[in-house]
Amino acid sequence: MAEDVVWSPVRRLAEGIRSRRLSPVALAETFLDRLERLGPRYNAVVTVTRARALEQARRAETEIAAGSYRGPLHGVPYGAKDLLATSGGIPTTWGASPFKDRVFDFDATAIRKLEEAGAVLCAKLAMVELAGGMGYRQPNAAFTGPGINPWSRDAWSGGSSSGSGSAVAAGLVPFAIGSETWGSILSPAGNCGLAGLRPTYGRVSRHGAMALCWTLDKLGPLALTADDCGLVLEAIAGRDPADPTTADRRFRYDGAGPTGRRFRFGVLRDVTDGCEEAVRENFARSLEVLRELGSVEEVTLPDLPYDDITRTILFAEATSAFEDLIESGGIAGLTAPEDRYTAYARDAILAKDYLKALRLRGVMAREADRVLATLDALVAPGRTTVAAMLDGEVRSAIRGTARDVMGAVGNGAGLPAVAVPNGFGARGLPTSLQFMGRAWEENLILAAARAYQSRTDWHARHPPEA
Amino acid sequence: MSESEAVHAEVETLFALVRERYGGRLDAEQLAGVRTAIVGIVEAACALRAVRLTNADEPGQPFAPHRADP
DSSP states (O other), X not given: XXXXXXXXXXXXXXXXXXXXXXXXXXXXXXXXXXXXXXXXGGTOEEEEOHHHHHHHHHHHHHHHHTTOOOOTTTTOXXXXXXXXXXXXXXXXXXXXXXXXXXXXXXXXXXXXXXXXXXXXXXXXXOOSGGGGTTOOOSSOOSTXXXXXXXXXXXXXXXXXXXXXXXXXXXXXXXXEEEEESSSTTHHHHHHHTOEEEEOOTTSBOOTTBOOSOTTTOEXXXXXXXXXXXXXXXXXXXXOBTTBTTSOSOOOOOOSSOOTTOOEEEEEXXXXXXXXXXXXXXXXXXXXXXXXXXXXXXXXXXXXXXXXXXXXXHHHXXXXXXXXXXXXXXXXXXXXXXXXXXXXXXXXXXXXXXXXXXXXXXXXXXXXXXXXXXXXXXXXXXXXXXXXXXXXXXXXXXXXXXXXXXXXXXXXXTTOOEEEEEEEEXXXXXXXXXXXXXXTTOHHHHHHHHHHHHHTOOGGGOOOSOO | OOHHHHHHHHHHHHHHHHHHHHGGGXXXXXXXXXXXXXXXXXXXXXXXXXSOOOTTOOOSSOOOOOOSOO
8 A cells, every 4th residue: 555645634544545546554554554663763662562452453344335435544553552451352551661561451441442433553652661750860761762863863753642743744544542641641642743632520430540639630542633632532532431530421523613613712821931942933833823813912810839739649649559569669660760759749738738629629620710711721731842952851740840831721721732833943843822712622623623724734744764 | 837837847857757667678769769650749749738728528439328229
């Protein structure tokens, strides 16, 4: 099959598959070959799931030939962050050496839903060990090595869904599933020049996903376009009795609308403080595009310790979720030296401070909704910097070495956001623009992101080396 | 006691607790890293404590009673 399917958006692949111009088996072979050949170049892959992929692809081909077409993901290859349980003897490693041989006997709900949609699982993708919950400060924090950015092999692909970012950007899969507790979808999407969607908390079942923080973890897609993210979200969203935090709200992706809508965008005052110059400049240019799509106004949130609220919740829950590993000393087997001891410090979090963070989270959620109620989306740079160097330190709001009010509020309050590429900065690395909306307004922020992408072509550019 | 002295005292007290629990498996460099992390935790806690809430401000995370059958 011609390589021109590589970097084709899911929607275009789906049209080819539905019309039977594209063979799901040939598509799977193309991407399996790229995963096996190029995956190691980016430390992007833990396991290529060739046997399962070909079985699913053959089934898709047979069904479509018989006139049974399931929808836009039918026959489309994808990769999943290696914190989603998979059956059939495929390891699920959580990116961590102590778990590198661990196998589950069931599929995570997101994996099962994608199978029901006819998607073809081609790989389990690399990630920062334990999704970064142990306090890593550097890209080399996984037993698979640091996630390497297809735009520059000296740069990190982002964390913690590093393989999901690298694999889509390098054209190893058309889309991938990542997870975000704080930044782990938007960061690799921004670093790798992709679209990444963090759904509303409770939109997608976490059953079968590694728990890092029960009240912060979300699963979502990374893809070439915001439109593709919507297609994938529709497949994985929905109530799941196995995850009581999932909401009984049906999500049907509205890929067509709203046409001609004038959007109302808000920008938090001082949101570019601490950003690199190119990030600020690209954001300013993005605002010019957004003004063609609607209005842009400055807004403010009350003065609250947003980063401290979300950070305290994250540290407390992550340390409880991995209590056995920490107490047993098993963290000594992790890759990043700082991941081998930092979690011990979290015994210093007092119960009343964790509860204070939870009480302030309620205030934060109400204040964020009050601001967002008058807007279609808050917009901001997706990240304050381009990707870190592989041998450099990762600046992170989680550890307090960077500031990220949008991330703290968005994740702490469980709000959806989508990041899309909006230019290039230092060392030719991508920068990004994020749209954050009210709870359950994925369709609205995706419409805004699609409108932006219809007037720009950053998403159509791909790494030259890949 | 000034605020910074109070923070320092809290850090040292909590560090002593963590060192008591885990010090045997950590070297000097790792213990220094733990202490730095505790400083961050205490500073965050101080920022949280500085915000006044009312009695009605509940955790943004409601508890639901469990019943297996409908």
